[in-house]
Amino acid sequence: xxxxxxxxxxxxxxxxxxxxGSLTVLPQPSPRAxxxxxxxxxxxxxxxxxxxxxxxxxPPGDLGAPLxxxxxxxxxxxTGRRAGSQDALLALRxxxxxxxAPATGLTETTDRAHPRVARALLYRxxxxxxxxxxxxxxxxxxxxxxxxxxxxxDGEARGAGLGRALAAAARGLVPADETLWAQVAPGNAASLRxxxxxxxxxxxxxxxxxxxxx
Numbered sequence: 731x732x733x734x735x736x737x738x739x740x741x742x743x744x745x746x747x748x749x750x751g752s753l754t755v756l757p758q759p760s761p762r763a764x765x766x767x768x769x770x771x772x773x774x775x776x777x778x779x780x781x782x783x784x785x786x787x788x789p790p791g792d793l794g795a796p797l798x799x800x801x802x803x804x805x806x807x808x809t810g811r812r813a814g815s816q817d818a819l820l821a822l823r824x825x826x827x828x829x830x831a832p833a834t835g836l837t838e839t840t841d842r843a844h845p846r847v848a849r850a851l852l853y854r855x856x857x858x859x860x861x862x863x864x865x866x867x868x869x870x871x872x873x874x875x876x877x878x879x880x881x882x883x884d885g886e887a888r889g890a891g892l893g894r895a896l897a898a899a900a901r902g903l904v905p906a907d908e909t910l911w912a913q914v915a916p917g918n919a920a921s922l923r924x925x926x927x928x929x930x931x932x933x934x935x936x937x938x939x940x941x942x943x944x
Contacts (some may be wrong), residue, residue: 735875751791757778764776879898
């Protein structure tokens with residue numbers, strides 16, 4: 731298990747980096763995965779860039795700087811990448827049952843045309859997809875090999891709790907001894923409520939950096 735995977739696993743179990751305004755710089759866990767994590771008063775940058783250069787751009791105690799546009803723009807220019815959206819990083823750790831009833835009647839599909847699935851294939855390995863009438867749930871291995879999930883609810887099916895049920899169902903689609911992660915845009919209030927209702931808890935904020943060609 732690499733250093734970033736260990737850090738994420740500890741955070742999922744409530745053992746967070748010291749909330750002292752400091753910065754941790756780690757190498758990328760894979761050629762694809764680079765980004766910035768912001769925990770409570772502690773930032774983590776995982777990118778193949780000179781650690782001293784990174785620290786020179788982030789004065790100690792400036793808690794907003796690691797996810798701020800000036801630093802992200804400089805890091806992207808240095809690495810030839812682009813910054814994605816800022817997401818809330820949520821976790822449902824092993825042994826925690828979903829708080830709501832999972833969706834039933836899931837049918838696995840090999841259709842990769844759905845925009846949600848196409849995007850997942852850019853960032854995750856071992857992607858698998860299931861559908862129910864009105865919704866889609868997928869899982870795959872993302873940053874540092876962590877298991878990640880995403881759900882999509884069709885417009886006509888919204889407002890009936892299907893998002894919560896799909897988020898809960900995802901727990902049963904990955905190994906029981908693995909933490910399940912979700913990245914949710916804070917502005918997507920419906921999705922955020924769905925994952926929180928299913929038992930996921932906030933761990934950090936995250937911005938991933940992708941190659942320009944992605």
